[in-house]
Amino acid sequence: MVSKSQIKLITSLQLKKYRNEHQLFIAEGVKVIQELILSNLVLEHLFMTEAIFEDVIISKKTLVTEQDMKRISALSSPSPCLAIFKIPKPSKIENKGLIVALDDIRDPGNLGTIIRLCDWFGVKQLVCSPETVDVYNPKVIQATMGSITRVNINYVDLNVFISETMLPVFGTFMHGNNIYNEKLPNEAILILGNEANGISSRIEKSIKNKIAIPRFPSAVGNASCGDIQQTESLNVATATAIFLSEFRRIS
């Protein structure tokens, strides 16, 4: 049975403040938890409903009722298990290879999807501005599907980071150079900006290579009619997918 103090601890971990204080985070769902256990993360405790409790052979486990699972879960439809893990210390940034840097990404789903994309495209380093959503936010953990253990994630001042690197720096802008015409290096820093405002002007100053995904058709022509409309922008996670694909494709 889950105790009152455990319920208090677990629900507090939905907030960054308490995750930092306790150096713990929560994960939900069989598949995500399995992947995290198989990696080097330290499991603190596992809470399970009757549906799967007997099947899991592990010492640090507690049986909870479905009602209690609803109380401790951050999900609208709770899974049969919830785990508490220790937050690992991030490794130092290795300044090589392709590195993705995020300037103020706010949506947890976007950050989770970007981490999964980094994993797919062999990007080992993800660097986030301090304003970027916390990687141990439960919604980020849910969206990464376990990729979080295979990408090294650091929160740093991006301007300091850029000033210290020898790698070429690429930033994504609405009016950058056509990505399809660029010769892209194997080693680089690729910066993506905030969902609403893009890369901040503070960071923009340090970026030499501005790139963009052109709309199709790339030249709409000088049509005089006013009814040609098109979507204003791509979602930052889908844009990241296309930029990483361009950096990694065999041309």
Added chain:
Amino acid sequence: MVSKSQIKLITSLQLKKYRNEHQLFIAEGVKVIQELILSNLVLEHLFMTEAIFEDVIISKKTLVTEQDMKRISALSSPSPCLAIFKIPKPSKIENKGLIVALDDIRDPGNLGTIIRLCDWFGVKQLVCSPETVDVYNPKVIQATMGSITRVNINYVDLNVFISETMLPVFGTFMHGNNIYNEKLPNEAILILGNEANGISSRIEKSIKNKIAIPRFPSAVGNASCGDIQQTESLNVATATAIFLSEFRRIS
């Protein structure tokens, strides 16, 4: 003031059954509603809180309290406006250009993101299997950011559709041919499958060209250690982004 019968109607429109019965759908948020009004959609009624009511000059409007807005909204943080629109009749499918076909996409956010991608990449036709989530689901409308009015969307039996087209048919699979090595035509049908199961075997039989996004590094080598793990798959919306980018890029 919003009446009891209006509240009943609006909340019922969160379900496909009642959207079909009334041939109406709801949209929330200033920007989305603005885009829908500017397109050819027929506005049935607009509900607004005091925050913006006086600023909007339109006859079919009703002032609602913030409390009532919470009752009629499908969002956890309601916007100051909610609109009811008539569901337009889809145009007939034009069998030309690049057409995206979806086999049983269940997540409204994914469908919305894919519609936005179609808009960005100039895909005018989206064809969905009958099991695919309803395009007038409020969460889809939210995610499309207005792109829904620029893409013609039909729900049809995909096998019948494929059997009747003269266009080459491409399907996306985990173990298809490397997309980066394929010569892709300007006119084609691109099929994407369900989030968990991919393209169904029933549809797979009709697909001649199987394509895939390779993981990086594409050849992991014959490493004998068992700890090389990588994410199993890409989210269907990010995969769509990469496939459409490849079809549309200037090579």
